[in-house]
Amino acid sequence: MSEINSLIKGYHAYHTIDYRRDEALLQSLAKKGQSPKAMVISCCDSRVEPSSILGTLPGDLFMVRNVANLVPPCAADDRHHGTSAALEYAITQLHIPHIIIMGHAMCGGIKALVDGILDDSNDSSFIANWIKIAKDAKEEAGCCDKEGEELQRAVEQASILNSLENLMTFPFIQERVADGRVQLHGWYFDFSTGELFSYDKEKGAFINL
Amino acid sequence: MSEINSLIKGYHAYHTIDYRRDEALLQSLAKKGQSPKAMVISCCDSRVEPSSILGTLPGDLFMVRNVANLVPPCAADDRHHGTSAALEYAITQLHIPHIIIMGHAMCGGIKALVDGILDDSNDSSFIANWIKIAKDAKEEAGCCDKEGEELQRAVEQASILNSLENLMTFPFIQERVADGRVQLHGWYFDFSTGELFSYDKEKGAFINL
Amino acid sequence: MSEINSLIKGYHAYHTIDYRRDEALLQSLAKKGQSPKAMVISCCDSRVEPSSILGTLPGDLFMVRNVANLVPPCAADDRHHGTSAALEYAITQLHIPHIIIMGHAMCGGIKALVDGILDDSNDSSFIANWIKIAKDAKEEAGCCDKEGEELQRAVEQASILNSLENLMTFPFIQERVADGRVQLHGWYFDFSTGELFSYDKEKGAFINL
Amino acid sequence: MSEINSLIKGYHAYHTIDYRRDEALLQSLAKKGQSPKAMVISCCDSRVEPSSILGTLPGDLFMVRNVANLVPPCAADDRHHGTSAALEYAITQLHIPHIIIMGHAMCGGIKALVDGILDDSNDSSFIANWIKIAKDAKEEAGCCDKEGEELQRAVEQASILNSLENLMTFPFIQERVADGRVQLHGWYFDFSTGELFSYDKEKGAFINL
Numbered sequence: 044m045s046e047i048n049s050l051i052k053g054y055h056a057y058h059t060i061d062y063r064r065d066e067a068l069l070q071s072l073a074k075k076g077q078s079p080k081a082m083v084i085s086c087c088d089s090r091v092e093p094s095s096i097l098g099t100l101p102g103d104l105f106m107v108r109n110v111a112n113l114v115p116p117c118a119a120d121d122r123h124h125g126t127s128a129a130l131e132y133a134i135t136q137l138h139i140p141h142i143i144i145m146g147h148a149m150c151g152g153i154k155a156l157v158d159g160i161l162d163d164s165n166d167s168s169f170i171a172n173w174i175k176i177a178k179d180a181k182e183e184a185g186c187c188d189k190e191g192e193e194l195q196r197a198v199e200q201a202s203i204l205n206s207l208e209n210l211m212t213f214p215f216i217q218e219r220v221a222d223g224r225v226q227l228h229g230w231y232f233d234f235s236t237g238e239l240f241s242y243d244k245e246k247g248a249f250i251n252l
Numbered sequence: 253m254s255e256i257n258s259l260i261k262g263y264h265a266y267h268t269i270d271y272r273r274d275e276a277l278l279q280s281l282a283k284k285g286q287s288p289k290a291m292v293i294s295c296c297d298s299r300v301e302p303s304s305i306l307g308t309l310p311g312d313l314f315m316v317r318n319v320a321n322l323v324p325p326c327a328a329d330d331r332h333h334g335t336s337a338a339l340e341y342a343i344t345q346l347h348i349p350h351i352i353i354m355g356h357a358m359c360g361g362i363k364a365l366v367d368g369i370l371d372d373s374n375d376s377s378f379i380a381n382w383i384k385i386a387k388d389a390k391e392e393a394g395c396c397d398k399e400g401e402e403l404q405r406a407v408e409q410a411s412i413l414n415s416l417e418n419l420m421t422f423p424f425i426q427e428r429v430a431d432g433r434v435q436l437h438g439w440y441f442d443f444s445t446g447e448l449f450s451y452d453k454e455k456g457a458f459i460n461l
Numbered sequence: 462m463s464e465i466n467s468l469i470k471g472y473h474a475y476h477t478i479d480y481r482r483d484e485a486l487l488q489s490l491a492k493k494g495q496s497p498k499a500m501v502i503s504c505c506d507s508r509v510e511p512s513s514i515l516g517t518l519p520g521d522l523f524m525v526r527n528v529a530n531l532v533p534p535c536a537a538d539d540r541h542h543g544t545s546a547a548l549e550y551a552i553t554q555l556h557i558p559h560i561i562i563m564g565h566a567m568c569g570g571i572k573a574l575v576d577g578i579l580d581d582s583n584d585s586s587f588i589a590n591w592i593k594i595a596k597d598a599k600e601e602a603g604c605c606d607k608e609g610e611e612l613q614r615a616v617e618q619a620s621i622l623n624s625l626e627n628l629m630t631f632p633f634i635q636e637r638v639a640d641g642r643v644q645l646h647g648w649y650f651d652f653s654t655g656e657l658f659s660y661d662k663e664k665g666a667f668i669n670l
Numbered sequence: 671m672s673e674i675n676s677l678i679k680g681y682h683a684y685h686t687i688d689y690r691r692d693e694a695l696l697q698s699l700a701k702k703g704q705s706p707k708a709m710v711i712s713c714c715d716s717r718v719e720p721s722s723i724l725g726t727l728p729g730d731l732f733m734v735r736n737v738a739n740l741v742p743p744c745a746a747d748d749r750h751h752g753t754s755a756a757l758e759y760a761i762t763q764l765h766i767p768h769i770i771i772m773g774h775a776m777c778g779g780i781k782a783l784v785d786g787i788l789d790d791s792n793d794s795s796f797i798a799n800w801i802k803i804a805k806d807a808k809e810e811a812g813c814c815d816k817e818g819e820e821l822q823r824a825v826e827q828a829s830i831l832n833s834l835e836n837l838m839t840f841p842f843i844q845e846r847v848a849d850g851r852v853q854l855h856g857w858y859f860d861f862s863t864g865e866l867f868s869y870d871k872e873k874g875a876f877i878n879l
Contacts, residue, residue, distance in 0.1 A: 046289035046290055046349060046350055047290070047350055047435075047437065049289065050289065050290060050306045050307075050308070050312075050352075051461055052307070052686045053306045053307030053308055053686055053687065054305060054306050054307065054448050054461060055682070055683065055686070056307040056516075056682065056683035056684075056686035056687045057304060057305050057306065057307045057683075057687075058446050058448075059516055059679050059680055059682070059683035060516045060518075060680065060683045060684075060687075061304060061307075062446040063518065064482050064483065064486075064518060065482065066446065067485050067486075068482075068485075069299065069443050069444060069446070070444055072299045072443070073299075073357075073358060073443065073444035076360075077297065077298045077299055077360075079298040080255035080258065080259065081255055081256070081259060082296075087291075087314050087315050087316055087338050087341070087342070088286065088314070089286045089288040089310065089311050089312060089313050089314045089315065090278065090281045090282075090286055090310050090311055091310075092303050092310060094301050094303065094304070095266060095270060095303070095310075096263060096266050097259045097262045097263050097266065098259075098261070098262030098263065098265040098266045098270075098474075098477055098478040099259070099262055100478075100481065100482060101298065101299050101300075101301060101304075101443070102298050102299055103259075103298060104298050105296050105297070105298045106296050106298065106301075106317045107296055107317055107318065108315045108316055108317040109316065109318075109334040109335070109337070109338060110334065110337050110338050110341055113332075113334070115332040115334075118332075119378075120381075121381055122331055122381065123322075123324040123327075123333070123381060123382050123384075123385055124332075124378050124381065124382060125318040125319065125322070125324075125334045125335050125382060126318070126334050127378040127382075128318070128319050128378040128379045128381070128382030128383070129296050129318060129319050130378070131377065131378040131379050132296070132319055132360070132361070132379050133296070136360070136379075137360075140255060141255055141256060143259075148282075149282060151285075151286075151341070151345070151346075152341070168340065169328075169333050169336040169337040169339070169340040170337045170340050170341050170345075172329075172330055172331065172332060172333065172337070173332050173333060173334060173336075173337030174337070175332075176332055226256075228256065234278050234281070234282065234310070235278060235279055235282035237267050237271040237275065237278070239263050239267075252260055252263060261477045262477055262478065264473070264474065264477070265473065265474035265475075265477035265478045265725075266474075266478075268470045268471055268473070268474035268725055269471065269474045269475075269478075269725040269727075272727060273691050273692065273695075273727060274691065276694050276695075277691075277694075307683075307686055307687045309687075309690065309691060464707035464708055464767060464768055465708070465768060465853075465855065467707065468707065468708060468724045468725075468726070468730075468770075469879055470725070471724045471725030471726055472723060472724050472725065472866050472879060474725040475722060475723050475724065475725045476864050476866075479722060479725075480864040484864065487717065487861050487862060487864070488862055490717045490861070491717075491775075491776060491861065491862035494778075495715065495716045495717055495778075497716040498673035498676065498677065499673055499674070499677060500714075505709075505732050505733050505734055505756050505759070505760070506704065506732070507704045507706040507728065507729050507730060507731050507732045507733065508696060508699045508700075508704055508728050508729055509728075510721050510728060512719050512721065512722070513684060513688060513721070513728075514681060514684050515677045515680040515681050515684065516677075516679070516680030516681065516683040516684045516688075517677070517680055519716065519717050519718075519719060519722075519861070520716050520717055521677075521716060522716050523714050523715070523716045524714050524716065524735045525714055525735055525736065526733045526734055526735040527734065527736075527752040527753070527755070527756060528752065528755050528756050528759055531750075531752070533750040533752075536750075537796075538799075539799055540749055540799065541740075541742040541745075541751075541799060541800050541802075541803055542750075542796050542799065542800060543736040543737065543740075543742075543752045543753050543800060544736070544752050545796040545800075546736070546737050546796040546797045546799070546800030546801070547714050547736060547737050548796070549795065549796040549797050550714070550737055550778070550779070550797050551714070554778070554797075555778075558673060559673055559674055561677075566700075567700060569703075569704075569759070569763070569764075570759065586758065587746075587751050587754040587755040587757070587758040588755045588758050588759050588763075590747075590748055590749065590750060590751065590755070591750050591751060591752060591754075591755030592755070593750075594750055644674075646674065652696050652699070652700065652728070653696060653697055653700035655685050655689040655693065655696070657681050657685075670678055670681060
């Protein structure tokens with residue numbers, strides 16, 4: 044239980060300092076409701092914390108975190124689609140003007156894909172069935188004899204572009220991008236150097252912000 | 253673009269102060285990989301940021317964020333199950349010893365459920381199909397003539413218990429809970445007062461931490 | 462100028478994140494004026510930052526920082542007495558109820574005293590003339606064959622008691638301590654371990670808080 | 671004792687989160703000693719915390735805090751001169767390359783000077799004898815029919831220039847400024863707006879950083 048005790052200690056520390064600092068803001072957000080600046084789709088990875096990286100306050104970011112920060116293509120059936128539900132809520136209910144796919148270096152999910160351990164088998168693996176969303180990214184990125192870290196990074200970045208494309212398969216996003224109400228962004232964070240990159244469509248490359 | 257510019261300014265601020273503080277830790281986490289203390293399943297809500305609330309550092313929390321912090325029941329098919337994939341990765345690959353369902357007050361997803369606007373219709377709504385995971389919670393909590401905020405809070409808390417039950421439908425969780433390798437926790441945060449509650453099984457109630 | 466540029470970058474980071482968090486509090490403090498919880502007399506040492514160590518917000522601490530966190534005895538002449546002026550302002554104008562002498566480990570000023578390099582000579586040295594406030598502390602602490610780090614720590618702590626005694630030579634402090642309006646505290650921080658100690662009069666020792 | 675208890679709670683919060691973040695840095699600073707980027711002479715005012723405003727880490731700033739952030743002129747006698755001792759220590763022992771006088775808006779010490787309540791009488795007042803360091807600043811700034819807040823601000827800024835001149839009366843500073851080893855800076859912070867200004871010698875004015 045020592046991990047849990049350390050989290051409870053952490054909560055008391057939060058309550059003493061940071062909650063005291065943010066109390067007025069939080070109470071105002073309780074009254075008025077949230078109107079976030081952006082929706083961020085980020086990885087579950089414990090080393091990548093978008094609210095820290097982007098220096099935001101409570102109320103700023105509507106946040107999805109899933110393995111490898113993936114957006115599946117629109118599939119309107121009666122199943123439980125968590126990321127798609129979050130997109131629908133963010134765009135049609137909260138009218139958030141920006142969606143940021145926030146990829147990152149050394150992603151365990153992408154590594155599993157790159158290493159090929161999930162390719163064929165394992166129909167019963169949730170990870171395999173989830174990570175295959177990025178299968179095309181692997182093929183595109185891996186086309187050119189890259190290896191090791193270079194290949195991993197290329198797939199991580201190609202997968203961001205893949206998710207940006209999948210975003211456009213949702214009608215409620217497509218129409219708002221078309222008329223300018225929503226903008227899509229592909230960002231890539233390297234937590235080992237602190238560098239943040241943004242995909243530049245014209246240059247076809249990720250550029251240091 | 254002013255929202256995006258403010259996030260980029262926020263990133264530069266992070267890079268100047270907080271990245272500098274955490275640089276050694278992040279580089280060590282880049283080398284050794286992550287071994288988080290706990291997995292947290294929290295809501296997308298911009299007002300609830302578990303890493304702040306629990307005073308954690310990079311590397312501490314493996315984080316899923318979806319609408320209304322729900323865990324669907326185990327359904328082993330070939331679809332893309334984001335939350336289930338994250339659970340599988342956290343438990344079978346990272347061997348994380350704790351899973352915390354982190355509910356919260358004034359949850360928009362639960363409110364949609366409580367207000368009944370998603371009940372029958374709307375098969376094509378991702379939100380409706382997602383939030384119905386908590387349908388049983390609504391029925392249990394709503395049994396006793398509660399109304400308004402009281403009802404909302406009761407459903408929010410019943411839904412946490414519902415997700416804890418759903419966690420136990422995953423074989424890889426069930427067996428580890430049985431032999432003590434994994435512990436499950438239901439927590440509830442009220443961001444308007446800063447209070448954090450934990451579900452106490454013996455008392456059958458959420459207790460202030 | 463690179464040090465200055467890094468401070469200016471630091472200011473912009475502060476302005477982006479922390480000022481935004483504290484803006485309402487600061488504006489309220491601008492209107493109402495300050496009414497601090499405590500006055501702290503701390504060292505100039507760059508490694509000891511009381512507002513961090515005590516988790517305080519703007520408005521909480523009225524702060525003197527001088528070499529070795531010393532309080533000179535009351536000497537009412539027409540000279541410029543910075544620390545005495547701060548005491549008078551804190552107690553007679555702001556009515557602050559607590560004065561904390563915040564000593565610390567590895568103090569360069571105390572080390573100079575312990576090493577004896579300032580004892581006899583050097584009438585023209587400001588450091589020598591300042592640090593000799595703690596001369597008695599050195600004699601008391603050094604009475605018992607201590608050496609090295611142990612001696613240094615003993616003098617650091619004896620000097621805190623010496624400053625507490627010097628506080629009582631100020632009539633405006635003495636009368637308020639007598640009638641309970643002001644309380645005096647001797648604290649000691651070891652920045653290499655993060656431990657904070659408080660002087661316990663009954664036990665005659667510094668106790669871990 | 672509730673103020674003291676809140677500071678002790680604040681310390682425990684610091685120890686849980688921030689000490690943990692800075693532990694490696696502090697231990698390295700314990701081993702190697704400090705080599706600060708700059709010395710800052712700032713006010714005791716609880717609303718102005720230079721380490722926050724400049725986004726610094728432990729080890730960055732050697733800090734003097736006295737009433738109204740004043741530097742007295744060099745007066746080499748056998749008295750206890752706290753600020754002069756700190757200057758001597760910073761420059762001759764630690765070889766710090768920058769000295770920043772950090773003035774601020776709504777300074778209580780300067781207000782006492784402006785309101786004239788300290789002018790003639792009160793030889794026994796430590797505040798009066800301390801604040802008269804800035805007497806010339808009052809005369810220069812007040813030459814031109816300014817009133818109220820405008821006058822107060824003018825004296826606050828003139829007093830910074832006065833302290834910069836007084837710095838040059840210390841031989842160990844003068845020689846190092848002459849040969850470029852030390853640079854002097856006059857900064858002014860308005861905590862009610864978050865603006866930081868730097869004195870620009872060529873323009874003869876304080877410029878927004």
